[in-house]
Amino acid sequence: MVLAGKEANRVAGAAPPDRSATLARIIEADVIPRLLLASGRAGEGLPTKHLQVEPQDIDDFAKMMIAIDLTRAGVVVSSAMARGVALESILLEIFSPTAKRLGQMWVDDECSFMDVTVGLCALQSLLRSLSSGDIVEPRALIDARVALAAMPGEQHTFGILVLETFFRRAGWDVVGMPLSPRDEIIASVARKSFDVIGFSLAREEALCALRDLITDVRSASANRGLIVLVGGRVFNESPELVRTVGADTTASDADEALVASQNLMCSRVRKH
Incomplete structure (x- = not known):
């Protein structure tokens, strides 16, 4: 970088x-x-x-x-x-x-x-x-839908708005839920099939709550292959916490989030 x-x-x-x-x-x-x-x-x-x-x-x-x-x-x-x-x-x-x-x-x-x-x-x-000597275009390689949410209770939601804009301009179908409560997030992924869901978290004390939310989101998801992306201050400082909360990957900024999501989606498409 x-x-x-x-x-x-x-x-x-x-x-x-x-x-x-x-x-x-x-x-x-x-x-x-x-x-x-x-x-x-x-x-x-x-x-x-x-x-x-x-x-x-x-x-x-x-x-x-x-x-x-x-x-x-x-x-x-x-x-x-x-x-x-x-x-x-x-x-x-x-x-x-x-x-x-x-x-x-x-x-x-x-x-x-x-x-x-x-x-x-x-x-x-x-x-x-x-x-790195390689011009990379972080644009969607396949049709994809992403939901982006702040962990319920978070006060800082501007990062989610930036992510929404970045993904949307790169051609993704985006549903933003920066202030949505827990039940609404779960209902949304059950009602509509998303390829990726991203959560933002700044408070370390909410890690257990995020882990439980991710577990429930995966259980309710209309897409059993749902990819879970996490970001925010907590994960920027300790990327290994991705495994603790049961997510698939993390990213420190908007373009990393986009590229990571694309790469995971493409790898799953190749496997199937």
Whole structure:
């Protein structure tokens, strides 16, 4: 992953303009030096070949991030690299200005808080894939339906709203239940067949209650192959708790949740 835990927390914990500026600084001050070290070019300085980037180009790239249109974004990056532009220059001349532009779009009331949050998640996703040398498009590979809920009693539900937006823009059929009570969640999975259900939890003291809820959801589910995804502060700090609550997997952010869900669904399809 491009962003380490503390860096990701710095980005996630700020308001959109500050979050965008923080991500831009991390790209410039940390990601690029890491890539240079990894490629053995730390002492050579940055490449001299540059892109011809106009403000409109950055606007367009920012809108691709908000729409999670990583296909077009990947074409932009791949085309530049095919012309001999080094990745470091792409990060400096496209990614960093795009991060800053996303924050400014919110300040200028050109998009919502949610749009900026989703756009930054998508930008980080693209950063991860580029750092590994593989542009990955986190879009649904098959028709799928997901239910997303906060653990009943949770006060922080914004993460569920971000997940809803991220999955929906990636082509999934999404049912959001950020404030739904326990009985309503169970009734929903019994009434409609879901491929994946995701739960968010921040309170460690509610782990047993989540385990019991997952057990009841699996028993009631119209889909006996239901995949259970969990996330939130508790699992970010202790991923091994996935097994304790009886879930299938965890993810630290929206794009990881999407990719993990896709991978599990595809593996089950291949088995059958």
